[in-house]
Amino acid sequence: xxxxxxxxxxxxxDQLCILRxxxxxxxxxxxxxxxxxxxxxxxxxxxxTDPTLKLxxxxxxxxxxxxxxxxxxxxxxxxxxxGIELELxxxxxxxxxxxxxxxxxxxxxxxxxxxxxxxxxxxxELYQQLLPTKVYSTRKAKTSGDSDVRCRxxxxxxxxxxHVLAGCSALAQTAxxxxxxxxxxxFFELLRDRGLVNTVPPWYRVNKPIYEGEKVTAYWDIPxxxxxxxxxxxxxxxxxxxxxxxxxxxxxxxxxxxxxxxHKDEEKMIKYAPLRLELKRQYPGFNIIQYNIIIDVLGxxxxxxxxxxxxxxxxxxxxxxxxxxxxxVVSSSLKIFESHELKTSS
Numbered sequence: 001x002x003x004x005x006x007x008x009x010x011x012x013x014d015q016l017c018i019l020r021x022x023x024x025x026x027x028x029x030x031x032x033x034x035x036x037x038x039x040x041x042x043x044x045x046x047x048x049t050d051p052t053l054k055l056x057x058x059x060x061x062x063x064x065x066x067x068x069x070x071x072x073x074x075x076x077x078x079x080x081x082x083g084i085e086l087e088l089x090x091x092x093x094x095x096x097x098x099x100x101x102x103x104x105x106x107x108x109x110x111x112x113x114x115x116x117x118x119x120x121x122x123x124x125e126l127y128q129q130l131l132p133t134k135v136y137s138t139r140k141a142k143t144s145g146d147s148d149v150r151c152r153x154x155x156x157x158x159x160x161x162x163h164v165l166a167g168c169s170a171l172a173q174t175a176x177x178x179x180x181x182x183x184x185x186x187f188f189e190l191l192r193d194r195g196l197v198n199t200v201p202p203w204y205r206v207n208k209p210i211y212e213g214e215k216v217t218a219y220w221d222i223p224x225x226x227x228x229x230x231x232x233x234x235x236x237x238x239x240x241x242x243x244x245x246x247x248x249x250x251x252x253x254x255x256x257x258x259x260x261x262x263h264k265d266e267e268k269m270i271k272y273a274p275l276r277l278e279l280k281r282q283y284p285g286f287n288i289i290q291y292n293i294i295i296d297v298l299g300x301x302x303x304x305x306x307x308x309x310x311x312x313x314x315x316x317x318x319x320x321x322x323x324x325x326x327x328x329v330v331s332s333s334l335k336i337f338e339s340h341e342l343k344t345s346s
Contacts, residue, residue: 017120032116035078040109042075042086046093047105057090081327082115084108122334126161127298131337134159152344164340165297165333166257175339176255179332180237182325183253183293187238189313189321190249191218194242215243229278233271241283248279249312250290255329258296265304268292299330 017029045057063070072088079086084103085096095103095111103111125131134151135158137144151159153170164171184207188200196211196218211218219239226234238251250272256264269290276288291308295301301322310318 017117035081036109036112036116038071038075039079039086039112042072042088043093043105043108046072046088046090049091079108079112082112082119084112084115119334122338123330126330126334126337129161131161131164132341133161133164136160153340161337162257162259165336166255166260168340171336171340175332175336179255179297179329179336180253182255182295182328182332183237183251185325185328186293186309186312186321187218187220187251189317190238190240190251193313194218194240217241224275224278224282226274226278228281229274231274231278234275234278236272236275241286246285247287247289248283250276250279250288251293252290253293253295255295255297255333258298258300261294261296261300261302265292265294265302268294293325295325295329297329297333299326299333301326 017027017032045053045060060070060072063073076086076088079095083097086108087094087096093105093108095105095108097103097111130136134144134146134149138146138149149158151157151163151168151170154168156169157163157167166176185200188197188207191197191211192200194213194216196213196216201207207220209220209222211220217240219241221235221237222239223235224231224239236250237253238249240249240251241247242249252268252272254264254268269292272290276290279288280286291312292305293308294305306318306322309322312318313321
C-alpha cells in the first residue's frame with residue numbers, strides 16, 4: 001500500500017486492523033492473532049479433563065525451571081494487556097474484568113477479541129482527536145447547538161482532548177496521578193539493578209517510601225528537608241543515593257500535552273535547581289544528576305529521554321522499559337477519557 005501511494009509511510013498500521021464497522025479495513029494483525037491463540041490454547045488446556053493432557057499441564061508448569069517460556073504465563077500476560085485477569089486453574093479456568101466481572105471459561109476468547117478491537121478503535125479515536133468533547137461536537141461535528149464549550153467537570157478551560165487529558169483541574173489529583181505511576185516501571189528497574197528488590201512488581205502496586213541497602217538508599221516521593229538553602233520544591237518523584245558510585249540520582253516524571261513536552265523539561269530543571277544545590281551541600285563530593293522522564297499523554301517522547309533511559313538501565317533494556325512506560329501512559333489516558341465520559345453523562 002505504501003509502495004503504491006495508498007498509505008503514508010509513517011501512518012499507523014493498527015488502523016488497518018480495526019473492524020470495518022468501526023472505520024478500519026478489517027485486516028488481522030499477526031501479533032494480535034498470536035496472542036489470542038495463546039489465550040485460547042491456555043484456557044482449553046486448563047479446562048480439558050482428558051487425563052492425557054495432565055502431562056501437558058505438568059510440562060507447562062515446569063517450563064520456568066527448565067528455562068523455557070511457559071505458555072500459561074504468556075497467556076496471562078497477553079490477557080492482562082486486554083484488561084482480563086486470568087485464573088488458569090484446572091478444570092475451571094475463569095477470567096475477571098477490571099470492573100470485577102466474572103468471565104466464564106467459554107466466553108474468555110470472545111471477550112478477549114472484543115476487548116482487543118474495541119481498544120484499537122478507541123486508541124485510533126484518541127490519536128485523531130475524534131472523541132466526543134464539547135469542542136468536537138460543537139465546532140467539528142456540529143452535532144450540538146450549544147455554544148458553551150467550557151469543561152463540564154472543572155468549568156474553566158475549553159473541553160477539548162488536550163484539556164481533558166492534561167489540563168483539567170478536576171482530574172489533576174486523581175486520574176492524572178494514576179497515569180503518573182508509569183514512572184514506577186523505571187524506578188523498580190533501577191532498584192533491581194542496585195539489589196534493593198528481587199523482582200519488578202506491576203506498576204499499579206503500592207510501593208514503600210524508602211528502600212535501604214548497604215550502600216544504596218532509594219526514596220519514593222519523600223521530601224528533602226533543607227538545612228542551608230530555601231527550597232520550596234523539595235518533593236521529587238524518585239531519589240537514589242549511591243555511596244559506591246558517589247552519585248545522587250533525581251528522577252521526575254511528567255505527562256504533559258504533546259506541544260508542552262519540551263517546555264515541561266525546561267520547567268522541571270528550573271523548578272528543582274534549588275534542590276540540586278541543597279543536595280550538593282548535603283552530599284559533598286557526590287555528583288547530583290537529574291533525569292526528567294517526560295512522556296506526553298499520547299505516549300510520545302524525545303530522543304533525549306531515550307538517551308537518558310539508556311544511561312539509566314543500559315541499551316539492551318532501554319527500548320523495552322520505555323515501551324512498557326509508553327503503554328501504561330496511553331492506557332491511562334484512554335481510561336481518563338472513559339471516566340470523563342461517565343462523569344459528564346451522569
